[in-house]
Amino acid sequence: MKAADLLARQERIPIWALPPSFLLIIGASYLFTFYDLFAMNVTFAQTALSLGWAESPTSPALASLESIPVLAYIVAYMVGALGISPLSDRFGRRTILSAALIVAGLGSLANGFAGSYAEFVLARTITGLGIGADFAVSATYVSELVPALRRGRYASALYITGAIGVVASTWISLLLATPPAPFPRGVPFALGSSGWFAANGWRVVYWIGGSLAILGAALRLVLPESTRWLLMRGRIEEAERVVAAMEARALRRLGALPQPRALGAPAEGAPRVPYSAILGDRAYSRRFALLLSFWALTYVTVYVGVAGLSAVLGAIGFGFPVNEMLVAVGSTGDVAAMALAAIVADRWDRRRWVAVSAAISLAGIALLGPAAGDLALALLGSFVYFIGFNMVMPIAFTLTAESFPTRARASGFALSEGLGHVGGALSMFAASAILAATADPLMALLAVTSFQVIAAALIQLAPRTTARVLEDISP
Numbered sequence: 001m002k003a004a005d006l007l008a009r010q011e012r013i014p015i016w017a018l019p020p021s022f023l024l025i026i027g028a029s030y031l032f033t034f035y036d037l038f039a040m041n042v043t044f045a046q047t048a049l050s051l052g053w054a055e056s057p058t059s060p061a062l063a064s065l066e067s068i069p070v071l072a073y074i075v076a077y078m079v080g081a082l083g084i085s086p087l088s089d090r091f092g093r094r095t096i097l098s099a100a101l102i103v104a105g106l107g108s109l110a111n112g113f114a115g116s117y118a119e120f121v122l123a124r125t126i127t128g129l130g131i132g133a134d135f136a137v138s139a140t141y142v143s144e145l146v147p148a149l150r151r152g153r154y155a156s157a158l159y160i161t162g163a164i165g166v167v168a169s170t171w172i173s174l175l176l177a178t179p180p181a182p183f184p185r186g187v188p189f190a191l192g193s194s195g196w197f198a199a200n201g202w203r204v205v206y207w208i209g210g211s212l213a214i215l216g217a218a219l220r221l222v223l224p225e226s227t228r229w230l231l232m233r234g235r236i237e238e239a240e241r242v243v244a245a246m247e248a249r250a251l252r253r254l255g256a257l258p259q260p261r262a263l264g265a266p267a268e269g270a271p272r273v274p275y276s277a278i279l280g281d282r283a284y285s286r287r288f289a290l291l292l293s294f295w296a297l298t299y300v301t302v303y304v305g306v307a308g309l310s311a312v313l314g315a316i317g318f319g320f321p322v323n324e325m326l327v328a329v330g331s332t333g334d335v336a337a338m339a340l341a342a343i344v345a346d347r348w349d350r351r352r353w354v355a356v357s358a359a360i361s362l363a364g365i366a367l368l369g370p371a372a373g374d375l376a377l378a379l380l381g382s383f384v385y386f387i388g389f390n391m392v393m394p395i396a397f398t399l400t401a402e403s404f405p406t407r408a409r410a411s412g413f414a415l416s417e418g419l420g421h422v423g424g425a426l427s428m429f430a431a432s433a434i435l436a437a438t439a440d441p442l443m444a445l446l447a448v449t450s451f452q453v454i455a456a457a458l459i460q461l462a463p464r465t466t467a468r469v470l471e472d473i474s475p
Contacts, residue, residue: 003231003239008260010227010243011147011469015253016154017246018145022223023157026142028216029101029134030162034334035169035209036108036127040069041327042173043202046192050199053117065117067429070303072121073128074425080132081418085140086275086411093141093229093410096133098220104130105213112206130213132421135397136414143401144228144409148469151402152345156338156394163335163390170328172208176201186325228406228470277408278415284474287403288415290462295400295420297455298392301361303424304448305389318378326382333386340387341394346467350399351460354392358456361388361449368442389452402465405474423451 016023044066048054054061080100088096107127114120139155146154171187178186179193191197197204230239250257278284313323337357344353364385367377397417404412427448434444465473 003236005260006227006231006236006239006243007471010145010246012258012260013147013246013250014149014258015250016146016150017250018224019249023154024161025216025219025223026097026138027158027161028213028219029097029104029131029138030158031165032101032104032108032209032213032216033131033135033165034162035165035212036104036131036206038166038169038327038331039173039202039205039209040066040124042170043177043205046177046199047120047202050202051114051116051120068117069121069124070427071425071429073124074303074421076125076128077132077424078418078421080129080134081136081414081421082132084129084133085136085414085418086408088137088140088229088410089408093137093144093226094220094223096137097141097223098217100130100134100137101213101217101220102130104134105210105217106130107210108206108213109210112203112210132414132418136410136418139397139401139413139417140410141223141226143398143470144226144406149346149467152350152395152398152466153342155398155401156342156345159338159394159397160335160342163338166331166334169205169209170331173202173205174325174328176204181325186322232406275408275411275415278404278412284404284408284412287462288412290458291400291403291416292419294396294455294459294462295417296423297451297458298396299421299424300427300430301389301449301452301455302393303427304430305386313382322375326378329379330382330386333383334390336383337387337391338394341391345395345398348466349464350395350466351462351464353395354399354459355456357388357391357395358449358453359388360391361385361452362446364388365442365446365449368445389449392452392456396459399459399462399465402468402470402473403463406470409474 045054045062048062048065049056053065080103084100085096104127107123107125107130110123110126111120114123138158142155142158143151174187175190175192176197177192178190180186180188180190182188192201224242224245225238227239227242230236230242247257278288313326318326341353364381364383364387367381367384400416401409401413403416430448434447437444463473
């Protein structure tokens with residue numbers, strides 16, 4: 001059995017042909033990651049108060065205090081993406097998927113036990129290290145198992161689990177780490193000012209997230225190895241067993257499968273240093289430079305949204321805990337964004353959808369503009385803004401993984417998306433500087449979002465990947 005024949009058999013399967021539960025297991029990292037980021041967004045005020053870093057939940061110092069752990073997380077994310085995820089190009093996707101999520105979960109558990117600012121920052125560093133590795137390998141793994149016509153849909157479906165994590169995190173955090181307030185200005189039965197939870201509710205939020213991550217890592221042991229990786233390593237028989245199982249499941253659901261068409265196979269044998277397959281090739285090095293620029297710009301907007309939006313909303317005029325409630329309600333827009341991405345990602349050029357997401361972000365700002373005295377309008381604006389800056393993620397993740405060859409797909413993704421987190425590392429500092437430089441906080445939010453707009457224009461120069469076989473896009 002030739003590798004190309006096996007790949008052709010897999011590509012003819014028009015559906016996700018592994019157990020549906022496997023999508024949830026792969027998506028465990030997305031659920032945990034977004035849970036973890038939004039946990040910090042909502043609970044940081046209580047964390048700072050309980051550990052004596054700030055005197056008030058509306059203190060201007062909170063944004064600066066939050067910048068350091070966000071920076072530590074992002075720098076560690078880049079180290080994990082660049083230093084750990086390429087190991088999956090040599091040792092397999094499944095092993096690194098489990099190991100990376102264990103590291104991230106341990107970091108989150110450590111966050112809940114932090115007793116000082118230094119310990120908190122260290123725990124954020126450990127979490128970022130694991131997540132940086134996991135994201136690159138997860139995107140690679142799914143892109144290698146899903147047929148070309150459905151890659152965008154199933155990659156975006158993983159993000160729906162992440163969106164669930166966002167919603168769960170914000171509401172659990174509101175319940176455990178904010179004082180009660182009449183809805184919609186808060187949660188009437190919140191525990192953030194009651195007894196033990198007044199000082200420690202934020203700890204429980206992190207412990208829940210860490211436990212979910214450890215459980216997800218254990219469940220990943222049942223996943224099959226990536227067929228493309230097995231073929232690249234010359235392990236034909238193992239790949240054949242995975243493909244045969246996928247065909248059998250697809251036949252039970254569909255009754256028949258189309259005839260396979262001739263395809264090329266992944267080149268056997270990963271390079272000794274996978275990065276050389278990207279940086280030493282003119283076409284792939286150009287893609288890397290383009291995608292790195294795209295992610296660096298996009299992450300300025302995204303990280304302000306996921307890690308510091310409550311502080312920015314506070315500056316606009318929505319006091320505590322109304323700003324936290326706006327984040328909580330807005331986070332439901334994350335679910336809408338991921339569901340929308342799953343529906344449309346394969347129906348039109350992915351590059352165009354990235355531009356559409358930037359336009360939606362601008363629409364959200366247009367609604368927030370006159371909303372300082374109108375809570376209903378503010379809630380709608382927050383919801384729309386969340387759709388805009390989140391919808392770009394699953395579509396661009398898919399495009400990035402598609403843009404590099406199997407022999408170095410995780411490495412190429414890590415170089416582009418991982419190093420692109422330099423934009424995220426600067427995001428909170430940029431937001432603080434912009435807020436300080438303008439008397440209009442809304443203009444500051446518009447300035448932050450302009451980075452996403454520029455990135456959307458830049459990505460139009462990337463290759464078209466929608467509905468194309470990976471080996472055609474990246475031989």
